Amino acid sequence: MSNISKSLYCNYVQCKKMIWLNKYKKEEYVETKNDSVMENGNEVGDLARSYFGNYSLVKYNEVLINMIMETKKYLKQKKSIICEASFKFDNLFSSIDILKIDDNGVSIYEVKSSTEVKDIYKDDASFQAYILRKLGFNVKSVNIMHLNSNYVLKGKLDLSNLFVIEDITDLSIIKEKEIEENVKEINEILDSEIEIDEDIDLHCFKPYDCPFFKYCSRHIKENNVFEVRGMTINKKIELYKKGIISFDELLKEDINEKYLEQIDFRLNNKKPKINKEKIKEFLDTLKDPIYFLDFETYQDAIPKYEGQSVYGKVPFQYSLHYYDKDNNLKHKEFLSKEDIDPRRSLAEQLVKDIPNNVCVLAYNMSFEKSVIKNLAELYEDLSEDLLKIYNNIKDLMVPFKSRDYYVKEMDGSYSIKYVLPALFKDDPSLDYHNLELVHNGSEAMDTFKKLGSYSEEERKKIRKSLLKYCELDTYAMVKIYEKLKEIE
Numbered sequence: 001m002s003n004i005s006k007s008l009y010c011n012y013v014q015c016k017k018m019i020w021l022n023k024y025k026k027e028e029y030v031e032t033k034n035d036s037v038m039e040n041g042n043e044v045g046d047l048a049r050s051y052f053g054n055y056s057l058v059k060y061n062e063v064l065i066n067m068i069m070e071t072k073k074y075l076k077q078k079k080s081i082i083c084e085a086s087f088k089f090d091n092l093f094s095s096i097d098i099l100k101i102d103d104n105g106v107s108i109y110e111v112k113s114s115t116e117v118k119d120i121y122k123d124d125a126s127f128q129a130y131i132l133r134k135l136g137f138n139v140k141s142v143n144i145m146h147l148n149s150n151y152v153l154k155g156k157l158d159l160s161n162l163f164v165i166e167d168i169t170d171l172s173i174i175k176e177k178e179i180e181e182n183v184k185e186i187n188e189i190l191d192s193e194i195e196i197d198e199d200i201d202l203h204c205f206k207p208y209d210c211p212f213f214k215y216c217s218r219h220i221k222e223n224n225v226f227e228v229r230g231m232t233i234n235k236k237i238e239l240y241k242k243g244i245i246s247f248d249e250l251l252k253e254d255i256n257e258k259y260l261e262q263i264d265f266r267l268n269n270k271k272p273k274i275n276k277e278k279i280k281e282f283l284d285t286l287k288d289p290i291y292f293l294d295f296e297t298y299q300d301a302i303p304k305y306e307g308q309s310v311y312g313k314v315p316f317q318y319s320l321h322y323y324d325k326d327n328n329l330k331h332k333e334f335l336s337k338e339d340i341d342p343r344r345s346l347a348e349q350l351v352k353d354i355p356n357n358v359c360v361l362a363y364n365m366s367f368e369k370s371v372i373k374n375l376a377e378l379y380e381d382l383s384e385d386l387l388k389i390y391n392n393i394k395d396l397m398v399p400f401k402s403r404d405y406y407v408k409e410m411d412g413s414y415s416i417k418y419v420l421p422a423l424f425k426d427d428p429s430l431d432y433h434n435l436e437l438v439h440n441g442s443e444a445m446d447t448f449k450k451l452g453s454y455s456e457e458e459r460k461k462i463r464k465s466l467l468k469y470c471e472l473d474t475y476a477m478v479k480i481y482e483k484l485k486e487i488e
């Protein structure tokens, strides 16, 4: 009989077929979680351990019995907090993030790096409580411990405010019968070599993107409802279930005209759509000199710097293109040193680099605006200059979002990563694939966060790549702006 871990149990709750595929068709697994999500989870889990003070930690061991024996040792020693406390009942196994032990019972704390409680967390913690109750423990409380989205670092990190604890004890008791039945079915599924028959549904995306979607959707031909950009997953599933799947079928449906346009352009190889009047109207809102600005930021689940919130963005780099008086294109940039708070020096440099009251162009300006607003709130002495930049930002995305400029290669997207190659098909100087090491924002974020761990020589190379990447972001904006001007 296979062991049933808490993660296997949660996979089953999401979809029965997932646990079967995981056992019998593992080669079809396609990773859907990114590294930074996992790193955040580990960081939060490690920090939460000290929430109740000193603790004993059961070290991870591939041989589960070793973890169970270590837990037993700590219980015998009457330790009051055991992290990764591990238990087995029949073939059910679980490590508990934090187990608090009192004279008359135990309390379970399942730690999550998110800022809200999802239903699947309740299944997870209830499964752990089920094992302990079966083993004869008096489970006094079952809790989900997660990050407080309103927490802002002021002085020393305050764990009692950083975390929020939600008590789900009553629910964990109600769920006992359901768990018993689920465990029975899990054993049957895992014991059978016959593939489970389960169709695509919302459960392929919620609560998590399923790593077997490519396999389970292999019967769906190209140009299908799942390729329509911007449509909600609920709507896609609704149409899929009605058998409205192909682009041809979707064209007959009463759906948003932007979806129809994406489909029509792709299927019928339509010529570019350019609304000259609207583009002129947009360009008339901009005034020379124009400064093209783009930030790179990273996020910390646990705030590190004063005034930083949970998952607060930390800007560490920017690129700035502009034309001088003689209409020559110039470039300025900022990239912080690693392992320091980059915000103050970035803000100081930014207000020096951008003259007062010039027009600042960003692509998807809500991001740049939120970064500048946060800096203005943090540094009172720079706030006036920063707010001037904030108030003068315009968004280059506007004509593409409104589809006043649309070509089929944009494929329903107005992201610069689609718009740029669609407008400049064969220009290697505007191709992010030709960059070294850093090709997109999440690579920039991950690379910068780890910069301190590299050798001096590696750091130089990475910093050069980060600068090149961010420079291309604003250079791309300049080229897109020039393209719009040609239309006038």
Ligand code: SF4
Pocket: 014, 015, 016, 017, 018, 021, 198, 199, 200, 201, 203, 204, 205, 210, 211, 212, 213, 214, 216
């Ligand atoms: S892709 Fe969907 S149907 Fe297939 S295993 Fe995953 S959740 Fe189940």
